[in-house]
Structures are given as structure tokens and as C-alpha cells.
Amino acid sequence: xxxxxxxxxxxxxxxxxFGGWLGALMVSFLYPxxxxxxxxxxxxxQVILPFLDFKDMKPNSVKVxxxxxxxxxxxxxxxxxxxxxxxxxxxxxxxxxxxxxQRKFFCACHDGWYDENGTxxxxxxxxxxxxxxxxxxxxDLIIKREGVx
Amino acid sequence: xxxxxxKKRAQSWFDERFGISGIVKFLREKKxxxxxxxxxxxxxxxxxxxxxxxxxxxxxxxxxxxxTLAEANKSxxxxxxxxxxxxxxxxxxxxxxxxxxxxxxxxxxxxxITKAYRKPxxxxxxxxxxxxxxxxxxxxxxxxxxxxxxxxxxxxxxxxIPRSIPIVGVWxxxxxxxxxxxxxxxxxxxFGFHVCILPVFIFxxxxxxxxxxxxxxxxxxxxxxxxxxxxxxLPFWPNFVYRESVVWLxxxxxxxxxxxxxxxxLDKSADLMAPAPEGIRPEWxxxxxxxxxxxxxxxxxxxxxxxxxxxxxxVEFLLFFxxxxxxxxxxxxxxxxxxxxxxxxxxxxxxxxVWSLL
Numbered sequence: 001x002x003x004x005x006x007x008x009x010x011x012x013x014x015x016x017x018f019g020g021w022l023g024a025l026m027v028s029f030l031y032p033x034x035x036x037x038x039x040x041x042x043x044x045x046q047v048i049l050p051f052l053d054f055k056d057m058k059p060n061s062v063k064v065x066x067x068x069x070x071x072x073x074x075x076x077x078x079x080x081x082x083x084x085x086x087x088x089x090x091x092x093x094x095x096x097x098x099x100x101x102q103r104k105f106f107c108a109c110h111d112g113w114y115d116e117n118g119t120x121x122x123x124x125x126x127x128x129x130x131x132x133x134x135x136x137x138x139x140d141l142i143i144k145r146e147g148v149x
Numbered sequence: 150x151x152x153x154x155x156k157k158r159a160q161s162w163f164d165e166r167f168g169i170s171g172i173v174k175f176l177r178e179k180k181x182x183x184x185x186x187x188x189x190x191x192x193x194x195x196x197x198x199x200x201x202x203x204x205x206x207x208x209x210x211x212x213x214x215x216x217t218l219a220e221a222n223k224s225x226x227x228x229x230x231x232x233x234x235x236x237x238x239x240x241x242x243x244x245x246x247x248x249x250x251x252x253x254x255x256x257x258x259x260x261x262i263t264k265a266y267r268k269p270x271x272x273x274x275x276x277x278x279x280x281x282x283x284x285x286x287x288x289x290x291x292x293x294x295x296x297x298x299x300x301x302x303x304x305x306x307x308x309x310i311p312r313s314i315p316i317v318g319v320w321x322x323x324x325x326x327x328x329x330x331x332x333x334x335x336x337x338x339x340f341g342f343h344v345c346i347l348p349v350f351i352f353x354x355x356x357x358x359x360x361x362x363x364x365x366x367x368x369x370x371x372x373x374x375x376x377x378x379x380x381x382x383l384p385f386w387p388n389f390v391y392r393e394s395v396v397w398l399x400x401x402x403x404x405x406x407x408x409x410x411x412x413x414x415l416d417k418s419a420d421l422m423a424p425a426p427e428g429i430r431p432e433w434x435x436x437x438x439x440x441x442x443x444x445x446x447x448x449x450x451x452x453x454x455x456x457x458x459x460x461x462x463x464v465e466f467l468l469f470f471x472x473x474x475x476x477x478x479x480x481x482x483x484x485x486x487x488x489x490x491x492x493x494x495x496x497x498x499x500x501x502x503v504w505s506l507l
Contacts, residue, residue, distance in 0.1 A: 038324065039327055039328050069328075069332045070421075092309040092455065093305045094306060107425060108425040108427045108428070108429055109425050111443060120447065124447055125447060126447040126453045
């Protein structure tokens with residue numbers, strides 16, 4: 001079927017084509033730029049530490065380990081069991097500390113408090129500290145993200 | 150031919166190619182109005198003074214500073230202890246940044262209160278708001294560079310705040326940090342912002358800002374403008390420039406005095422695994438925000454306290470940015486209310502800042 005009138009002029013058509021081409025060119029330039037500025041950083045699936053280092057911990061104390069570029073805490077509970085946390089405040093990402101006398105985690109940046117189970121109990125933190133899965137296998141202490149097999 | 154004739158010839162040779170005479174003529178004829186609010190006209194050039202000092206001392210510091218995880222703190226220590234006059238250069242750079250920001254705030258509030266952003270100066274105001282953002286970004290990125298415990302925690306918090314912005318927030322945080330967390334990459338990136346990217350922006354924005362001011366001339370306060378009688382004027386060159394240079398000399402005297410007697414400290418190198426030290430705080434100009442983050446509860450109306458603050462800041466920023474358009478009836482009740490808001494802002498900022506120091 002032939003239209004009686006064209007929907008746009010030849011000039012409009014060519015301008016659209018040219019503009020579209022320029023746009024596509026820009027996107028193809030921008031894509032690598034954006035890829036470049038976001039480096040691939042993934043937190044580790046798991047870290048394996050020698051259990052020997054943690055064997056002699058006193059109950060109700062923590063020991064720091066490297067969870068990627070963040071600190072993690074291995075905590076020995078009063079009953080002798082071990083837990084692992086990401087030692088970073090859920091409010092605005094400051095590193096927390098453990099105060100054994102009060103049995104609480106504390107973030108100095110904006111006065112955030114967590115109880116000994118990592119539950120947020122005071123100040124601005126919106127969520128509990130992140131727990132990690134901790135498995136003791138012979139000589140090894142294996143710390144995993146949740147959901148990793 | 151005598152020397153004077155040669156000078157004239159050289160001038161006209163240059164002018165034929167460069168066309169400088171128009172600018173010279175403009176500056177010769179530029180007039181600064183005199184009235185009881187004229188004092189505020191000096192704040193702009195005070196900012197410029199501190200900016201030039203920042204550029205010069207920044208060039209010097211960059212000769213010795215190393216923007217890497219292992220070396221940053223050490224290199225600042227070296228500047229402070231080994232490099233001849235290094236301590237005073239860093240001290241001036243650090244103090245001058247505070248002075249510059251203080252004068253940016255004074256400049257901004259004076260314009261808000263005298264309503265100098267009225268038509269046709271809306272774009273001057275808007276370029277000024279961008280300049281404010283870039284200046285604060287300079288302060289924020291510069292604060293990390295010594296890489297001690299204090300600066301690390303401040304950066305962790307500061308770069309985590311955008312995360313609460315809906316949709317794009319996570320990417321903004323990643324872009325600022327160069328990854329999920331604050332690491333050595335963040336330090337190098339912040340150095341890049343501080344010495345490459347932000348300078349480009351500030352020079353472009355300054356050019357626009359200063360051009361607009363020259364194009365439109367000095368703004369008159371409403372009360373002065375509505376009077377019928379002729380306003381006294383002062384020639385920009387040389388009268389006003391001489392007066393400005395008196396102000397500059399006084400400010401330089403104050404700057405050098407505090408820089409000599411109160412040099413900035415340098416703590417031990419930051420440890421990414423160490424808990425945040427007690428008593429951390431950002432630079433003084435972010436204290437009001439710091440205090441707000443501290444006192445806001447974890448949940449407000451089903452959303453996170455910090456998401457609430459971030460949304461509040463974004464809304465306030467937009468209102469602030471479009472202030473010249475919102476304040477379209479400056480002489481009426483609405484205009485008076487907007488001026489009143491400036492005083493509210495001052496009281497709010499001062500109260501929060503003092504509270505954070507208690």
C-alpha cells in the first residue's frame with residue numbers, strides 16, 4: 001500500500017537516522033567507561049583459618065579476622081561455642097568493637113549498640129550484625145557466607 | 150622612537166590579535182554600588198583568595214604525597230617532619246580549606262538574605278550551588294588523604310550515606326569507593342577526584358559564575374533598589390580592589406597565625422580491620438549532618454532512619470537549588486518567609502553543630 005502523504009520529510013528521516021547513530025555511538029563509548037569505573041569486588045565465599053589460633057580464646061571474647069576487605073569477628077560464647085560475624089555496623093558501615101564487660105557490640109561512629117548475639121538494641125542501627133556460618137573441621141575453622149555450599 | 154611609543158605599539162600589536170582592550174575597558178568602567186549591605190560584596194573575593202591558596206599549596210603537597218595504602222600516611226608524616234617548611238604548607242592547606250568553606254557559607258547566606266538571586270540572577274545562584282557542592286566534595290575527599298583512623302571512619306560513613314538513595318544509591322557508593330568497601334582503591338580514587346576531576350569542574354563553574362556576575366553587575370538589595378535617589382558607586386579599579394586587598398591582607402594574617410600555632414594533627418596509619426575509634430567526627434562543616442545521623446532513630450514511618458535523612462537532604466537540596474524560582478515575590482509575605490527560613494537554617498546548623506561537640 002502506498003501512503004498518500006509521507007509521515008515525515010526526507011530531512012527528518014535522515015536527521016533521525018543520524019541522531020540515532022550518534023546516540024548508539026555514544027552508548028558504545030560509555031559502556032566501557034562505566035564498566036571500567038566499577039571494579040569487580042566480591043566478598044569471599046569462604047575463608048579458612050587455622051583453628052589453633054582460636055582454640056585458646058577465653059569465653060565471651062572476640063578475635064578479628066579478614067573477611068575480604070572488611071573485618072570479621074570470631075566470637076567464643078560463654079558455653080564455649082563459636083560464632084562468626086561481619087564486624088561492620090549495619091547503620092553506616094563503621095567497624096564495630098566488642099565490649100566484654102557489657103557483653104555488647106558497640107559502634108563509635110554514631111553510638112550504635114548490639115547485644116552479644118549481634119541484635120541491634122540501641123542507637124541508629126537498623127538491623128542485627130550479619131552472621132556468617134562457622135564450621136570447625138579438624139584443624140580448620142571454615143567461615144562461609146550464608147547460602148554457600 | 151622612545152620607550153613609551155614602543156610599549157604602545159606592543160600593546161596595539163597584542164590587542165589586534167587578542168582583543169584584550171574590551172576587557173580592560175570593562176574593568177575600568179565597572180562600578181560597585183555603595184550602601185549599608187556593601188560589606189557582603191567582599192565575601193566572593195575572599196573565597197577566591199582562599200581558593201588560590203588551595204591551588205598553590207595543593208600543587209606543592211602533591212610533589213611529596215603518595216596516594217597509596219602503604220605510603221599515604223607515611224608521606225604526610227614526611228611532609229610534616231622532614232620536608233623543609235612542609236608542616237606549614239600542609240597546615241595552610243588544611244586551614245585555608247576551612248576558611249574557604251566558612252566564607253562560602255557566609256557568601257551564600259548573605260545572598261539568600263539580601264535576595265541577590267532575584268531575576269535575572271537565577272543562573273548565578275544555581276552555578277553557585279554547584280560550586281558549593283564541588284567545594285564540599287573537595288573537603289570530603291581531602292579529609293581521607295592523610296589516611297588515619299579518623300579520616301577512614303569519616304569516609305566509610307560519608308560514602309555509605311548515598312547507599313540509601315533509592316535505586317541508584319548502591320552504585321553511587323560503589324563508584325565513590327571503587328568497590329564494595331573502603332580500601333586502598335578508595336584512597337587512590339579520592340586522590341584522583343581531589344586533584345584531577347574536581348579541579349576541572351571548579352574551574353568551569355567558576356568561569357561561568359564570574360562571567361555571569363560581570364555580565365549582570367552587582368545586585369542591589371531590595372530595600373536599596375526600591376529607593377528613588379541615586380546610589381553612590383565606587384569604581385572597581387582601583388578603589389574597590391584596594392579595599393579588597395585590605396580585607397585579603399587581614400584574612401591572610403589570620404590564616405597564617407592559626408596555621409602556625411595550630412597545625413593539623415596526623416594519627417597513625419588507618420587500619421581497615423580496626424574498630425572505629427571513639428570520638429570520631431567529620432570536618433566541622435559536616436557536623437550538623439553527623440549529629441542528625443546520630444539522633445535519628447533506626448526506623449521512621451517504616452523506613453530506615455538514614456534513608457529518611459537522605460531523602461530529606463535531597464528534597465532540601467532541590468528546594469535550595471530552585472530557590473530563585475520559588476522566591477518569585479520577594480517583597481511580599483512569601484519572600485519574607487523565605488528570608489526567615491535562612492535564619493532558621495543558621496540556628497539549626499549552629500545548634501546541631503554545638504550539640505555534636507558536647
